[in-house]
Amino acid sequence: MKQPIMVGLLGLGTVGGGTLRILQNRVEDIAQRLGRPVQVKKVLVRNLHKPRPVVVDPALLTDNPADILEDPEISIVVELMGGIHPALDYIKSALKAGKNVVTANKDLMAVHGRELFDLAEAKELDLEFEASVAGGIPIIRPLKVCLAANRIEELKGIINGTTNFILTKMTQEGSDFGEVLKEAQALGYAEADPTADVEGLDAARKLAIVASIAFNSRITLNDVYVEGITKVTARDIQYARQMGYTIKLLGIAKEIDGKVEARVHPAMIPDCHPLAAVNDAFNAIFVKGDAVGETMFYGRGAGDMPTGSAVVGDIIDVARNIIKGHTGRISCTCYHQKPVRPIGEIVCKYFLRLVVTEKPGVLAAIAGVFGDQGVSIQTLIQQETIGDSAEIVLVTHPVREDNLQMALKILSDMPSVERVGNVIRVERG
Ligand SMILES: NC(=O)C1=CN([C@@H]2O[C@H](COP(=O)(O)OP(=O)(O)OC[C@H]3O[C@@H](n4cnc5c(N)ncnc54)[C@H](OP(=O)(O)O)[C@@H]3O)[C@@H](O)[C@H]2O)C=CC1
Ligand SMILES: N[C@@H](CC=O)C(=O)O
Numbered sequence: 156m157k158q159p160i161m162v163g164l165l166g167l168g169t170v171g172g173g174t175l176r177i178l179q180n181r182v183e184d185i186a187q188r189l190g191r192p193v194q195v196k197k198v199l200v201r202n203l204h205k206p207r208p209v210v211v212d213p214a215l216l217t218d219n220p221a222d223i224l225e226d227p228e229i230s231i232v233v234e235l236m237g238g239i240h241p242a243l244d245y246i247k248s249a250l251k252a253g254k255n256v257v258t259a260n261k262d263l264m265a266v267h268g269r270e271l272f273d274l275a276e277a278k279e280l281d282l283e284f285e286a287s288v289a290g291g292i293p294i295i296r297p298l299k300v301c302l303a304a305n306r307i308e309e310l311k312g313i314i315n316g317t318t319n320f321i322l323t324k325m326t327q328e329g330s331d332f333g334e335v336l337k338e339a340q341a342l343g344y345a346e347a348d349p350t351a352d353v354e355g356l357d358a359a360r361k362l363a364i365v366a367s368i369a370f371n372s373r374i375t376l377n378d379v380y381v382e383g384i385t386k387v388t389a390r391d392i393q394y395a396r397q398m399g400y401t402i403k404l405l406g407i408a409k410e411i412d413g414k415v416e417a418r419v420h421p422a423m424i425p426d427c428h429p430l431a432a433v434n435d436a437f438n439a440i441f442v443k444g445d446a447v448g449e450t451m452f453y454g455r456g457a458g459d460m461p462t463g464s465a466v467v468g469d470i471i472d473v474a475r476n477i478i479k480g481h482t483g484r485i486s487c488t489c490y491h492q493k494p495v496r497p498i499g500e501i502v503c504k505y506f507l508r509l510v511v512t513e514k515p516g517v518l519a520a521i522a523g524v525f526g527d528q529g530v531s532i533q534t535l536i537q538q539e540t541i542g543d544s545a546e547i548v549l550v551t552h553p554v555r556e557d558n559l560q561m562a563l564k565i566l567s568d569m570p571s572v573e574r575v576g577n578v579i580r581v582e583r584g
């Protein structure tokens with residue numbers, strides 16, 4: 156057997172554990188596929204004495220990054236630590252030292268992607284990151300390779316497992332938000348800081364990465380409009396069900412008239428939409444291309460083995476490129492710089508819940524404000540009296556977001572409007 160391809164792992168937590176387990180389980184098959192074995196030479200961790208989720212020879216573990224970054228035998232560095240620092244410096248050092256890189260780190264790729272690609276390109280090295288978006292679901296390579304013939308028009312999907320798990324349990328079992336979040340953390344779905352999941356940042360990072368590839372234009376985290384799920388209440392879910400809708404945290408990116416729109420927020424989607432049936436920690440992404448039409452990618456978006464599956468797929472691909480002497484073949488595909496459409500310019504329907512003082516003429520006054528701002532009401536769902544107040548629940552016709560926000564601002568300043576209960580965008584499908 157020929158010399159092994161040597162790998163250094165940075166991190167042995169949830170994803171590192173899954174990755175190492177798959178490499179151990181598939182060692183012979185991988186060697187057969189490549190004609191050369193892949194061997195993990197060192198694994199960087201913070202705490203050498205912590206129990207590990209996988210059987211690992213203690214001699215492999217190190218807490219010194221130089222044992223990997225400065226080892227000339229290691230040709231693939233696999234970064235599974237997460238966060239920006241020190242992961243960014245380690246990846247840059249690896250690339251500068253001529254090592255190929257595989258990473259699952261969306262925090263980094265959504266902000267520092269350009270810089271890392273420039274380094275990799277200059278050295279003709281691979282920088283692969285399939286696990287960074289939608290865990291085990293193949294989406295980066297399909298967009299870069301299999302769908303390269305298309306002009307992508309739209310991407311729409313559920314790209315955060317933790318929030319989908321929480322919303323599913325709240326919808327199906329009426330569970331409490333905090334309890335389900337703890338469960339998602341125990342299952343290894345959540346980020347080290349789960350605020351990134353529930354506030355929509357994790358999904359926004361993933362959307363920035365896939366939108367950049369889909370529209371061949373660099374979209375960074377700052378370009379993505381973000382709202383998380385913390386304001387979604389049992390009452391919103393109950394109204395959605397009554398109307399035949401399901402609430403999901405969606406990532407949506409579109410190119411319209413040369414501008415790219417990228418947003419992450421809770422959305423109501425019809426129960427008959429395929430995304431409404433994507434439950435628990437599963438993810439799904441719709442991609443619409445001008446030649447292929449609609450495609451949907453579905454699977455597990457988080458967890459040790461599914462994410463490890465994507466990481467090991469990248470390792471095998473990089474190893475093959477090393478063997479054939481053509482690393483760096485598929486690099487950055489952002490050769491345009493398209494303007495980003497501000498959220499105020501989007502047009503959609505809105506579900507609104509307003510709490511107002513119960514007295515004659517209030518509904519007419521609200522309708523007047525909407526009329527002045529060009530917001531037309533499609534359906535008045537409910538007007539329920541609660542003590543001295545009334546809850547008005549309605550869905551608008553499609554309207555520009557700027558107009559809706561102006562109407563809400565005027566309404567909030569009216570003494571008879573006690574509060575805006577919630578505003579949720581309604582996606583038609
Ligand atoms: N969890 C998931 O389902 C998914 C995660 N990802 C991404 O994968 C990456 C890893 O996530 P996950 O496995 O969940 O994270 P964990 O927190 O479970 O694991 C992180 C690992 O990195 C090590 N580590 C962290 N910081 C340092 C440091 N400064 N020096 C040395 N070692 C360090 C930790 O060491 P020690 O164990 O000693 O503390 C630990 O082994 C992240 O970028 C995440 O966003 C992507 C898709 C899905
Ligand atoms: N925290 C993430 C993990 C995968 O990227 C999620 O919940 O989807």
Ligand code: NA
Pocket residue numbers: 285286287288289290291292293294295465
């Ligand atoms: Na993926």
